[in-house]
Amino acid sequence: MIWDPDPEDLLEERVRELLERMTPEEKIGQLCLVNGAGGHVPDSLRWDIAGGHVGAVLNEVDLGTVNELQRVAVEESRLGIPLLIGRDVIHGFKTVFPIPVGQAATWNPDLIERGARLAALEAAAAGVNWTFAPMIDIGRDPRWGRIAETLGEDPHLASVLAVAMVRGFQEGALSEGHGIAACVKHFAGYGASESGRDYNTTDIPEIELRNVHLPPFRAAVDAGVASLMTSFSDLNGVPATANALLLEQILREEWGFDGFVVSDWDSVPQLAVHGLTADDRESAYEAAIAGLDMEMASGTYREHLATLVAEERISPHRLDAMAANVLRIKLRLGLSDRWHTDPGVFPVPGDPEHLDAARTTAVQSAVLLVNRDGVLPLSTHELESLAVIGPLADEPAEQLGTWVFDGDPQLSVTPLQALRELLGGSVELRYVRGMEMTRSWSTEGFAEAVDAVRGSDATVLFLGEEAILSGEAHCRADIRLPGVQEELIAELHAIGKPLVLVVMAGRPLALESVVDQVDAILYAWHPGSMAGPAIADLLFGEQSPSGKLPVTFPRVTGQIPIYYAHKNTGKPATPENVVHIDEIPRGADHHSAGGSSFHLDAGHTPLFPFGHGLTYTEFEYSDIRTSREVVSVGETLAVDVDVTNAGGREAEEVAQLYVRDPVASVTRPVRELKGFQRIRLAPGETRTLSFELHTDDLAFHGRDMRRRTEPGRFHVWIGGSSQAHLGTEFEISHPSEE
Ligand code: BGC
Numbered sequence: 001m002i003w004d005p006d007p008e009d010l011l012e013e014r015v016r017e018l019l020e021r022m023t024p025e026e027k028i029g030q031l032c033l034v035n036g037a038g039g040h041v042p043d044s045l046r047w048d049i050a051g052g053h054v055g056a057v058l059n060e061v062d063l064g065t066v067n068e069l070q071r072v073a074v075e076e077s078r079l080g081i082p083l084l085i086g087r088d089v090i091h092g093f094k095t096v097f098p099i100p101v102g103q104a105a106t107w108n109p110d111l112i113e114r115g116a117r118l119a120a121l122e123a124a125a126a127g128v129n130w131t132f133a134p135m136i137d138i139g140r141d142p143r144w145g146r147i148a149e150t151l152g153e154d155p156h157l158a159s160v161l162a163v164a165m166v167r168g169f170q171e172g173a174l175s176e177g178h179g180i181a182a183c184v185k186h187f188a189g190y191g192a193s194e195s196g197r198d199y200n201t202t203d204i205p206e207i208e209l210r211n212v213h214l215p216p217f218r219a220a221v222d223a224g225v226a227s228l229m230t231s232f233s234d235l236n237g238v239p240a241t242a243n244a245l246l247l248e249q250i251l252r253e254e255w256g257f258d259g260f261v262v263s264d265w266d267s268v269p270q271l272a273v274h275g276l277t278a279d280d281r282e283s284a285y286e287a288a289i290a291g292l293d294m295e296m297a298s299g300t301y302r303e304h305l306a307t308l309v310a311e312e313r314i315s316p317h318r319l320d321a322m323a324a325n326v327l328r329i330k331l332r333l334g335l336s337d338r339w340h341t342d343p344g345v346f347p348v349p350g351d352p353e354h355l356d357a358a359r360t361t362a363v364q365s366a367v368l369l370v371n372r373d374g375v376l377p378l379s380t381h382e383l384e385s386l387a388v389i390g391p392l393a394d395e396p397a398e399q400l401g402t403w404v405f406d407g408d409p410q411l412s413v414t415p416l417q418a419l420r421e422l423l424g425g426s427v428e429l430r431y432v433r434g435m436e437m438t439r440s441w442s443t444e445g446f447a448e449a450v451d452a453v454r455g456s457d458a459t460v461l462f463l464g465e466e467a468i469l470s471g472e473a474h475c476r477a478d479i480r481l482p483g484v485q486e487e488l489i490a491e492l493h494a495i496g497k498p499l500v501l502v503v504m505a506g507r508p509l510a511l512e513s514v515v516d517q518v519d520a521i522l523y524a525w526h527p528g529s530m531a532g533p534a535i536a537d538l539l540f541g542e543q544s545p546s547g548k549l550p551v552t553f554p555r556v557t558g559q560i561p562i563y564y565a566h567k568n569t570g571k572p573a574t575p576e577n578v579v580h581i582d583e584i585p586r587g588a589d590h591h592s593a594g595g596s597s598f599h600l601d602a603g604h605t606p607l608f609p610f611g612h613g614l615t616y617t618e619f620e621y622s623d624i625r626t627s628r629e630v631v632s633v634g635e636t637l638a639v640d641v642d643v644t645n646a647g648g649r650e651a652e653e654v655a656q657l658y659v660r661d662p663v664a665s666v667t668r669p670v671r672e673l674k675g676f677q678r679i680r681l682a683p684g685e686t687r688t689l690s691f692e693l694h695t696d697d698l699a700f701h702g703r704d705m706r707r708r709t710e711p712g713r714f715h716v717w718i719g720g721s722s723q724a725h726l727g728t729e730f731e732i733s734h735p736s737e738e
Contacts, residue, residue: 011331015324021079024316026052027323028305033086033262033296036060041068049083050076053302055326056084056130056294061406063343066127070339082335084181089131090149090403093122094349095411095529097358098365099401099506100135102525104151104550106364107654108678109164115361116168118354120180125346126406129333130181132229134165136216137186139551140563143196145474148402148506148526150191152550153563153610155212156673159219166225181333184220186231186264188246189213193233196560198473201234207666210701218255226259226329230292232267239274241267247291260293260325269298280304288314293322350411355530362527362534368520368545368614375498375519377541377616378458385428387452388416389492390462391435392504401526402471402506411529415462415502418532422540430456438465439482446491458498460539461489461518467526470506479510479557486514493517502535512555512607541616544651546678548613548721555607559599564610564722565669571596573604611656611721617647617683621655621719621726630731631695633709637730639691641718645681652680653720657691660715665702671722674698691718695732
């Protein structure tokens with residue numbers, strides 16, 4: 001068998017020819033994704049592959065072993081079909097980039113595409129040809145540990161960045177043999193797990209599913225993603241792994257997807273645990289008829305599909321369609337020419353170009369939340385001594401974040417190392433860990449930290465969360481800084497010297513109780529291998545911060561869910577009608593406090609809104625204007641604005657465009673992001689930005705679930721965050737339905 005990438009019109013013929021030659025068992029084999037043994041080929045796996053019972057292997061990155069597995073598939077199995085070799089290449093491989101939510105804070109699709117491309121090259125060097133990424137679940141609950149893996153809370157931002165990642169991974173996959181197949185996950189609704197507890201139930205009205213959770217998946221499908229992974233979660237009573245509305249109606253019938261869908265780890269037998277089925281055989285049946293092509297890790301397809309087909313409960317036609325979906329992708333990947341991997345053609349770990357890209361991404365992902373009196377950037381000319389305090393200042397592995405199976409901590413440069421290098425002998429550096437870990441309860445190390453801070457001109461504190469506190473199954477019910485970190489901040493604040501807080505964490509933390517006790521907050525997420533140089537450059541003004549929040553930061557955990565694109569309610573809160581619990585006098589009349597939608601102890605605003613991020617200069621927005629006052633459905637409108645760098649430093653800004661449809665047949669969010677542009681301006685420079693808005697960008701799914709743009713007046717704003725106040729209006733003149 002010759003395996004080469006065929007032109008698309010021949011591809012279906014090739015798939016058909018193959019299916020004709022395959023036994024039912026061989027077809028089922030293509031649907032089985034099994035776990036590797038980690039560095040060797042057990043006899044049982046060798047026999048299974050040679051017998052055509054396995055179509056894909058995950059978690060095997062020892063190159064010699066991968067090459068041997070592929071050799072067995074190609075040379076010893078009857079049809080010689082190569083294997084898919086899957087791995088979680090989530091934010092880098094050996095070189096680690098910022099965690100995905102940090103990458104989303106760059107609002108820079110080009111950088112993200114490049115990061116995925118470099119990760120794909122490093123992974124392909126280990127024989128990996130398929131990544132379980134990007135994760136594009138909408139993340140609106142920072143208690144959920146997997147918010148770290150998301151591209152944030154917004155459907156538009158996540159869609160644009162999802163497409164960038166898919167392109168980055170897959171580019172060259174078809175012809176050059178260097179790209180790898182992507183797999184968007186988790187289809188769908190996983191981010192809405194109740195109370196932010198992983199794997200929990202989700203209840204999402206279909207209209208919200210379509211308007212909020214599905215757009216990134218649709219964008220990825222349109223961009224040619226090879227595969228999708230189902231979610232572990234129960235969606236409105238039918239777990240995603242057996243959900244025909246998702247897998248059949250929406251994905252295949254409405255979107256026309258022709259790649260394959262894989263389950264999550266063991267999520268097929270878990271259908272019985274959910275209570276949808278009685279046993280493994282029924283689980284295999286429900287998943288297969290709902291549209292799940294490939295099973296990860298567990299063996300219910302292998303055990304039961306043949307019987308289900310023999311009993312005519314699953315038609316041969318359905319089995320063929322499932323196998324065809326997998327074969328189509330294998331053919332498109334051109335695996336025949338690349339099943340054997342020669343490491344010599346790939347860059348070696350530690351390649352300076354890769355580290356440099358990781359550094360740039362880390363720089364652009366850091367968000368300057370607060371900068372009182374311009375305390376940042378620090379200056380080597382003005383400081384004689386600097387205290388560096390905290391359990392995360394010098395932790396090569398923790399700065400990498402979650403999902404770094406292959407990340408190499410040896411490549412990490414920590415903030416302490418980078419600051420030492422940057423400062424050389426010019427500024428005396430005093431380092432005190434202060435706490436053993438971020439989650440420690442001992443205050444034993446405080447005295448030494450206090451001494452160092454007293455004896456220094458300024459302090460940088462490295463606090464937050466270790467990598468283990470976020471990621472899969474690592475959720476928190478209280479998202480304040482863990483351990484005694486708040487107490488440490490309070491003690492150091494009392495000294496009265498400039499105090500800069502750098503937070504490394506896998507989620508937004510609730511920082512309200514510390515926000516007034518520090519002079520600056522730089523939110524670095526888990527920045528990856530090059531955390532140190534990136535942070536040092538930002539602290540000392542070698543680079544200006546340019547990250548913007550891809551998620552809303554609540555004041556306190558109890559505000560969750562809190563996101564910018566909320567509905568207005570019938571009683572929206574305003575600064576005038578919000579009352580704080582401390583302001584209510586004794587015996588106050590019930591009507592004197594309240595009357596609108598807020599919390600007595602947290603108000604109605606977040607601590608930091610979506611899109612927020614400061615820098616070392618000021619950007620001013622002026623003269624917003626539309627190319628026309630009225631557009632018809634199907635037409636495009638230009639919205640222009642002038643942006644001026646009114647400060648004294650060159651810097652980058654992410655200009656964001658938001659719209660509101662104030663009257664519609666279903667209530668719409670108070671604002672929705674529809675466009676953004678990253679620009680770099682010199683001091684004093686003004687640039688006119690032009691955003692194109694097609695009326696289709698304003699479409700939404702209505703009561704009948706169909707997508708439509710409704711006529712009427714729209715508001716539009718452009719600015720540096722979701723609270724941009726410079727706005728205008730325009731009108732759409734005719735209704736339409738797709
Ligand atoms: C996760 C997936 C991941 C898979 C394979 C599961 O537990 O939910 O996101 O791709 O494991 O490692």
